[in-house]
Amino acid sequence: DAKTTQPPSMDCAEGRAANLPCNHSTISGNEYVYWYRQIHSQGPQYIIHGLKNNETNEMASLIITEDRKSSTLILPHATLRDTAVYYCIVRYRDDMRFGAGTRLTVKP
Amino acid sequence: SQTIHQWPATLVQPVGSPLSLECTVEGTSNPNLYWYRQAAGRGLQLLFYSVGIGQISSEVPQNLSASRPQDRQFILSSKKLLLSDSGFYLCAWTGTGSTEAFFGQGTRLTVV
Numbered sequence: 001d002a003k004t005t006q007p008p009s010m011d012c013a014e015g016r017a018a019n020l021p022c023n024h025s026t027i028s029g030n031e032y033v034y035w036y037r038q039i040h041s042q043g044p045q046y047i048i049h050g051l052k053n054n055e056t057n058e059m060a061s062l063i064i065t066e067d068r069k070s071s072t073l074i075l076p077h078a079t080l081r082d083t084a085v086y087y088c089i090v091r092y093r094d095d096m097r098f099g100a101g102t103r104l105t106v107k108p
Numbered sequence: 109s110q111t112i113h114q115w116p117a118t119l120v121q122p123v124g125s126p127l128s129l130e131c132t133v134e135g136t137s138n139p140n141l142y143w144y145r146q147a148a149g150r151g152l153q154l155l156f157y158s159v160g161i162g163q164i165s166s167e168v169p170q171n172l173s174a175s176r177p178q179d180r181q182f183i184l185s186s187k188k189l190l191l192s193d194s195g196f197y198l199c200a201w202t203g204t205g206s207t208e209a210f211f212g213q214g215t216r217l218t219v220v
Contacts, residue, residue, distance in 0.1 A: 034209075036209070042213065087152070093204075094140045100150065
């Protein structure tokens with residue numbers, strides 16, 4: 001079973017920030033938080049990951065709470081091409097299980 | 109650079125027929141390998157994963173089996189397909205330790 005819970009769907013206006021939440025209240029100390037996204041009929045694409053500290057790359061920012069029980073993926077300026085299903089998973093080494101994810105729809 | 113190949117992209121098979129989907133990885137050694145299935149409109153269900161040659165962990169009991177005959181080859185098989193085996197099958201690999209996963213483009217299987 002997945003160790004994360006995410007809202008099933010969210011909408012975001014084009015050009016605005018998209019903030020996608022994820023709860024992982026049972027995360028253990030050595031588990032990382034990973035985010036992937038899946039555009040229809042394609043394989044998931046890695047976005048970002050982190051352990052304790054907030055992370056930023058060219059695609060997104062990852063904010064992890066101090067107690068590590070939840071995190072937020074931020075797409076700073078959402079475009080129509082960001083419409084996808086976003087998966088948050090917690091993982092250590094070979095255990096890699098996905099939940100249902102959040103379907104983000106970016107609207108013009 | 110590392111790449112992952114998965115084929116075929118689409119497959120239509122009759123009920124009761126056998127199945128063999130192949131996944132190969134290039135540019136890395138000793139990867140962790142994974143097979144997932146995705147039903148229409150659903151999330152990814154982990155079917156099998158392997159941390160080494162001949163080592164297969166099954167997550168869900170089903171009509172499918174997996175094998176890893178070589179370090180960078182992962183095969184998903186069935187002796188007799190069921191209608192419920194229809195779905196989108198994805199192969200993935202990761203390096204040792206907590207690194208990101210890379211997915212193949214998937215095989216859309218329709219059992220008729």
